[in-house]
Amino acid sequence: MQPKILHEDDSILVLEKPAGWIVNKAQTTKTQPVVQKWLEEYDYPLARDPLYRSGIVHRLDKETSGILLVAKTRQAFANLQAQFKERRVKKTYTTLVHGLVDPGVGEIEVPVGRLPWRRDRFGVLPGGRGAKTKYKLINLFEREGGKYSLLQAFPETGRTHQIRIHLKYLGHPIVGDEFYAGRKTAKADRLWCPRLFLHASGIKFTHPQSGEEKSFESPLAQDLASVLKSLASS
Secondary structure, eight states: OOOEEEEEOSSEEEEEEOTTOBSSOOGGGTTSOBHHHHHTTSOSTTTTOGGGGGGBOSOOOTTOEEEEEEESSHHHHHHHHHHHHTTOOEEEEEEEEESOOSSSEEEEEOOEEEETTEEEEEEEOTTSBOOEEEEEEEEEEEETTEEEEEEEEEESSOOTTHHHHHHHHTTOOBTTOTTTSOHHHHHHHTTTSOSOOEEEEEEEEEOTTTOOEEEEEOOOOHHHHHHHHHHHHO
């Protein structure tokens, strides 16, 4: 499966990233599918510009599917980057977590940073960068005696692994999260859920050229939709 273009104009591309695709090129990504490499085949001003990462203005984790915003020009890149920095871009994620989330509406505001003792992991860290995630309960499922909450998450900051860390901190790790749910839990999850249950389902921002407010949505990826269907019928 390849990325899908949801919208394209002179300034931007709005993509739907499949799970399993890495967003940016790196020395370690040679044999894996990479969005930046895929974009290099396109014809637009920033397509093959490594300094601007082919116009990619934000990131999604490898296992996260959903909406990814790409700038086609330097002006659009600078504009969108400023919107992200000023927290004017509104993102919505859909996620399934362990347990009953109560209250069903809330926010998590704790600092997040790279763990000094485990450099490939991030976590809640007193000296970390400020991070805030709002959430809303959408549905509740049961499976073999366990409860699972389907949430919409609204990150107001963009720290690495922020939603995953914040929900773990809340006591409700994301289903299939090999980093933060614990190895044993994630292994058991993956018997019935093929990957991390996290999908970038919506984005709102100001168009860098027209100044209009733009909003795009991405339906839940098929593999995750199948998981919910299976839970609903169990």
